[in-house]
Amino acid sequence: MTTMSTTTATTTATTAAQADNRSEISLRSIILTATFGLGIMFAAGFAQSAVIHDAQHDTRHAIGFPCH
Amino acid sequence: MLKKLLTSALFAGFGAGLIVAVLQISIAVPVILEAELYESGQEVHYAGVVQMVAPDHNDTHGAEARAADTARAAGEAVEAEPTLEGFDWSRNIQTFLSTELTYIGYALLLIAGMALAARSGVVITARSGIIWGLAGFAAFSLSPGMGLPPELPGAMAAPLELRQMWWIGTVVATIAGLAAIAFGKNWLYWGGGICLLALPHLIGQPKAGGYGGVVPPELAGEFVGMTLAISAIGWAALGLFAGHFWAKDTKQPR
Numbered sequence: 001m002t003t004m005s006t007t008t009a010t011t012t013a014t015t016a017a018q019a020d021n022r023s024e025i026s027l028r029s030i031i032l033t034a035t036f037g038l039g040i041m042f043a044a045g046f047a048q049s050a051v052i053h054d055a056q057h058d059t060r061h062a063i064g065f066p067c068h
Numbered sequence: 069m070l071k072k073l074l075t076s077a078l079f080a081g082f083g084a085g086l087i088v089a090v091l092q093i094s095i096a097v098p099v100i101l102e103a104e105l106y107e108s109g110q111e112v113h114y115a116g117v118v119q120m121v122a123p124d125h126n127d128t129h130g131a132e133a134r135a136a137d138t139a140r141a142a143g144e145a146v147e148a149e150p151t152l153e154g155f156d157w158s159r160n161i162q163t164f165l166s167t168e169l170t171y172i173g174y175a176l177l178l179i180a181g182m183a184l185a186a187r188s189g190v191v192i193t194a195r196s197g198i199i200w201g202l203a204g205f206a207a208f209s210l211s212p213g214m215g216l217p218p219e220l221p222g223a224m225a226a227p228l229e230l231r232q233m234w235w236i237g238t239v240v241a242t243i244a245g246l247a248a249i250a251f252g253k254n255w256l257y258w259g260g261g262i263c264l265l266a267l268p269h270l271i272g273q274p275k276a277g278g279y280g281g282v283v284p285p286e287l288a289g290e291f292v293g294m295t296l297a298i299s300a301i302g303w304a305a306l307g308l309f310a311g312h313f314w315a316k317d318t319k320q321p322r
Contacts, residue, residue: 029070030183033077037176044170046232058159059166062096062295064209064218066231 072317073179080309081175085168088302092167093160096298099291100220106282107222113284171306178204178310185251186314194312201307202300203250207242209299211265215273218295220288223281226274238268 044056045065053060060067105111178200182192192200212235219225245264248257281288 024069025183025187026069027187029073030180030187032070033073033176033183034180036074037077037173037180040169040173040176044166044173048228055162056166058097058100058163059092059170061100061218061220062092062163063167063170063299064213064216064295066216066225066228066235067219068221068225068228 073183074176076310076313076317077175077179078172079313080179080306081172082168083309084175084302084306085171087305088171088298089164089167091298091301093163096291096294097160097163099287099294103220103222103283103287103291106284106287109282113282171302174204174208174303175306175310178306179314182310182314186318188251190251192311192314192318194308194315197307197309197311197314198304199307200311201303201305203243203246204307205300205303207239207246209296209303211242211268212238213292213296213299215269217288217292220283220291222283223288224276224278226276230274234268234271234273241265241268 043052045060045063047053057067102111106113182197182200186192215238216225216231216235225231241264245261245267248261248264252258252261
């Protein structure tokens with residue numbers, strides 16, 4: 001019972017802490033992060049320049065990006 | 069805040085990428101190298117099989133004998149026993165770096181998704197991170213892989229641009245579908261989510277229009293299973309690490 005209430009208290013505190021945090025997360029930084037991610041993914045998985053393609057060859061096959 | 073998102077993604081992506089790169093180089097790359105022997109004609113699919121069967125029927129069946137001769141001629145044209153190259157450092161370092169890069173890219177997208185959810189009050193922990201990671205596996209690997217299974221060199225396939233478009237569309241639809249199911253409040257969202265998951269497969273992937281790849285189907289099947297398994301491990305690790313770094317950087321009692 002003690003354990004349970006401690007867990008509940010911790011969860012509540014965690015929720016409160018992360019909920020307080022939400023206003024800190026700006027939409028701008030989320031969009032920038034996602035844009036970086038997309039940029040890297042397209043360079044790694046989709047760019048067709050010969051140099052990039054050769055370096056990425058085995059990775060593209062093994063990850064399952066459409067290749068060749 | 070931007071710095072926190074980027075550093076979390078960098079650490080999580082590097083950690084998961086390391087696991088994936090080690091698995092790829094130790095089990096998937098040897099299969100790619102073997103497939104390249106077929107692609108370049110150093111190995112010929114069925115050549116050995118026909119040669120083994122042929123002697124029993126040589127005198128009675130003219131057609132089979134001719135087939136055997138053809139296969140034997142093909143066999144003689146190539147090296148007697150093609151051997152796999154040893155550990156190619158330069159090639160494997162390139163694979164290592166590009167796998168790390170890919171997983172850092174995945175991590176940036178995953179962390180951006182987590183941040184977006186956290187803005188609406190969703191709590192992210194290392195444990196819930198694993199579910200995020202497996203959702204990423206479903207979206208980036210499993211669902212597109214069901215239509216366009218990871219290919220070995222030498223397989224037949226539809227035009228690249230069509231496959232890339234279907235692949236991207238499937239990833240986007242799967243992410244949207246899973247998000248609608250995870251965060252939707254009622255059956256409208258849940259039903260819509262299921263429809264989105266099914267949509268790319270109902271439309272259907274671009275097809276090669278024939279079956280004539282030079283790589284044995286057994287090898288191709290082995291490769292698909294192995295790469296999906298590596299992706300599942302990689303994404304579970306990525307979700308775990310991303311959730312861990314996210315929770316660690318968020319002020320909360322332990």
